[in-house]
Amino acid sequence: MDAVQKPGHVEARAALLLLADGRLPAGGHAHSGGVEAAVVSGAITGLDSLAEFLRGRLATAGLLAAAFASAVCRAVRSTAADADPATGLPDVLAMFDEEVDARTPSPAQRDASRAQGRALMRVARVAWPVPPSAPAAPHHCVALGLVAAAAGLEPRDGALAAAHASVNGPAAAAVRLLGLDPLAVTGVLAEIAAAVDRTAAMADAAALGPAADLPAGSAPHLDLLSERHRTAQVRMFTS
């Protein structure tokens, strides 16, 4: 990945900030990552339980998403470097999508992930040179890896964006749902930031292995919350 850099070469950094920005019009604001159902059920009541929720989410769904974002980014970059540009990119992406499906038993979470993947791809096609053969609605972490590659970022950047997204969106949702002090919630996120970095680094290392052996951590209560939320009559967030 780290080819010899030309003099004057500046590593892509700003694109990562753009990709990770909550204001990116990719539909993230419509999803709470299970926070709404957790609030409704009384499992999240304030800053402390939110922090525990985010730590658990990061170590499971966050690690998984980060590993796939990194693996997909690497695969897209190496496919693009091949002499024959048609070398099976759709097949490779379909295989990663299938592996994410197998790690996401909750249909509600699969739908939420595909919806966010579709929304991200819609932005990305306008903003970055995404391969025309890229799927319309991949899983969100697969889309993140694809877009990271298209934006000239490294696999580890894709991992960091995914790990960040796994806690940042849910934290923002908690502010709205519980009326929490946004300054205090930012404090919680700052406290977790080192764990986000560690998770991204672990994911990036794990992503070098075969797709079948990528992280597959499950969060059982998150699964139950997602399925219950899907049938809730009143809800502010889609997931």
Added chain:
Amino acid sequence: MRARAGLRVGLDGGGTARVTELRSATPVLIRRTGGSGNVVEVHLVGGAGGPLAGDDLGLDIAVGAGAVLVVGSVAATVALPGRGTGPSTFTVRAEVGAGGELAFLPEPTIVARGARHRLISRITLAAGARLRYREEILLGRFGEPGGSLTTSLHVDVEASAGVDASADATGAGSGNTGAGSGRRRALLRQELRLGPEVPGVHGPAVLAGARAVGSVLLAGPLTGLDALASPVGDGVALMPLRGPGVLVSALADDGLTLRRRLDALAGALSFDH
């Protein structure tokens, strides 16, 4: 201690299930306990205390085409700490042939305080094979905090040539094909990491304070889904997978409640033969 037991079941010419290999390996002891026609039933008998730290135990299972194998255990497994280095491990590898069925329904694994245990399962189903797989974890014996446990369940389904033409099944280049005739598709990959060192494990994303966690996977064509009043109950949810099958997942404060919750949803389903 290192031990790997083996069990192989197949149909004879008259359609009766025969055990063609039954290889116990202390402390993994296998006893035939029943069955008739195309069904064989066995129970696992713990032949020693533990598993203890450092133990590497396993069971290899092969179910031939059309045969049904039911595997139970006579008692809960208690993973204990010990002087060995590294965690204790129990690995199940199973292959189920076309039209065959494996029901792997052991009693719970109890993770005692200080234990470090791994539970690894790798199962491959031929096209048209069925699997009922139960995993129940209890953290700690009475009143003690639990030790550390990692579970990893991989289930792959072989697509028979020409049948698997769904929109998502276009990717054939994963290098993922095995011994069977068709390509393998990942049906379920699920890991659970529990223990005092795991971030947020008791919090509202993972266990939400529960001491007992478990799931039942039913892989294959199912009936009874429409008759279920709700796929979500108190502490339990039934989740239709992307591939053929459902996962019933539950949390509870104790093992009996966990079993009741799993049975409430998984018990209502049967395979569509």
